[in-house]
Amino acid sequence: MKCVHVYALFLVFVVHTSCRQKQTNVPQDNIRHHRTGLSESQLKEAATSKVPMSMVRNVRQAKNGDILVASYIGVYRYDGKSFTNITSTIQWPTFWDVLEDRNGNLWFASQDSGVYFYNARLNDKFAQGKSLPGAQAGFQHFTIKDGLAGNSALHIYEDRAGNIWFGASRYDGKSFRNFTTKDGFPSNSIRLLLEDKTGRLWFGAQGENMFVYDGKTFTVLKNKDGKAFKNVWSIIEDKKGCIWFGDNNGLWRYNGKTFTKVSQKGAYAIIEDKKGNIWTTGADEPPGAGQVWSVSRYDAKSLYSKKPTVTEIKSGPPAFLGLLEANDGSIWFGSLNGVYRYDGKTITDFKSAAGQK
Incomplete structure (x- = not known):
């Protein structure tokens, strides 16, 4: 499938995760x-x-x-x-x-x-x-x-x-x-x-x-x-x-x-990574208790088919947020409690003792 030459990049923030009320005399x-x-x-x-x-x-x-x-x-x-x-x-x-x-x-x-x-x-x-x-x-x-x-x-x-x-x-x-x-x-x-x-x-x-x-x-x-x-x-x-x-x-x-x-x-x-795969982070279900979030990869060869091949790299909670493909091809993603790196085989959780070495 050949798409028309449209150029755009668009990222809109979501609703604040906490609704703060005005308070006085709060430490x-x-x-x-x-x-x-x-x-x-x-x-x-x-x-x-x-x-x-x-x-x-x-x-x-x-x-x-x-x-x-x-x-x-x-x-x-x-x-x-x-x-x-x-x-x-x-x-x-x-x-x-x-x-x-x-x-x-x-x-x-x-x-x-x-x-x-x-x-x-x-x-x-x-x-x-x-x-x-x-x-x-x-x-x-x-x-x-x-x-x-x-x-x-x-x-x-x-x-x-x-x-x-x-x-x-x-x-x-x-x-x-x-x-x-x-x-x-x-x-x-x-x-x-x-x-x-x-x-x-x-x-x-x-x-x-x-x-x-x-x-x-x-x-x-x-x-x-x-x-x-x-x-x-x-x-x-x-x-x-x-x-x-x-x-x-x-x-x-x-x-x-x-x-x-x-x-x-x-x-x-x-x-979109260098190989043409599409990566996303997001919730798999509507908001509510037990909501599952995931980091997903849509295979470049099937992107335009009726049912693209999707590989779930990691699921949670916690929620997974910002995404980046680094120069070395590794995928970085944010979460509610820190940042992760995926090198194609292993996911590094930098909060863990192993990740901080």
């Missing part, structure tokens, strides 16, 4: 406990651990090949031998995403504390003993006070012009521009997830429709029954130009004209 450690879902003893262990031990929403790769892991307790860098918590001096944010931009700078998005920026060039000079003023010697912190649309920044995206997007906020290196319905957008909760090769912008919104903007018009995509795809968590373009995405009802494929439901399995995250 800071109790707030932290509530955010992470960890017990007090688990929190202490995670805070001092040499590996990620809390929820990992996203896993990325740095330009030098290092693995970047965004966890609730901190953002870690794995150099092939050991982990380093590169945000150890920042206390209390629950991190959701991490990005190394084209200039080698690092961005960290949090659920509750805005965005942090680490200037690689300036901090390299600082590490060499050169004096740098104030924030330039460490992390810069952006919040609502600095023009960010909200302190909940769950996704980072860099567009072709070098702008950095945090949900509805676009940062051009000097200031933020926030987009709302006043700008003609269908929602005030939009998230830019992709600028495709034709210049179109792909957006999603929590619990709402996904849509694409061609520079003039916003178009909400709908299936053959006329129903819009809501709460889309992830979307990629495969090597043939087809679009794969997951919504509340399963995994879908779009060839530019027709939507095909591929599986009932949920797709919180989707990637």
Whole structure:
């Protein structure tokens, strides 16, 4: 099957795992406990651990090949031998995403504390003993006070012009521009997830429709029954130009004209590996007690058949979240309690004693 040449990549975050009510006079450690879902003893262990031990929403790769892991307790860098918590001096944010931009700078998005920026060039000079003023010697912190649309920044995206997007906020290196319905957008909760090769912008919104903007018009995509795809968590373009995405009802494929439901399995995250296989993480059943999540691989040779061959790599609980194929072909995936690596034969749980050696 030859798909039309459609370019897109789309990842929409899901509903927060905890619904927090406003509280007053609550000790800071109790707030932290509530955010992470960890017990007090688990929190202490995670805070001092040499590996990620809390929820990992996203896993990325740095330009030098290092693995970047965004966890609730901190953002870690794995150099092939050991982990380093590169945000150890920042206390209390629950991190959701991490990005190394084209200039080698690092961005960290949090659920509750805005965005942090680490200037690689300036901090390299600082590490060499050169004096740098104030924030330039460490992390810069952006919040609502600095023009960010909200302190909940769950996704980072860099567009072709070098702008950095945090949900509805676009940062051009000097200031933020926030987009709302006043700008003609269908929602005030939009998230830019992709600028495709034709210049179109792909957006999603929590619990709402996904849509694409061609520079003039916003178009909400709908299936053959006329129903819009809501709460889309992830979307990629495969090597043939087809679009794969997951919504509340399963995994879908779009060839530019027709939507095909591929599986009932949920797709919180989707990637295509170097061999053309499609990988997903997601729930196999509707929300509820005993819900089973899995890491699944759809075989490249059967992707366009009526029933693609699916191999379940790992199932749980816990829930499995962000996905990455590293340069060496290994598959990394986040979970509710840490990060895993699959080398094609063995799954390494870095929380275990064996995984920390």
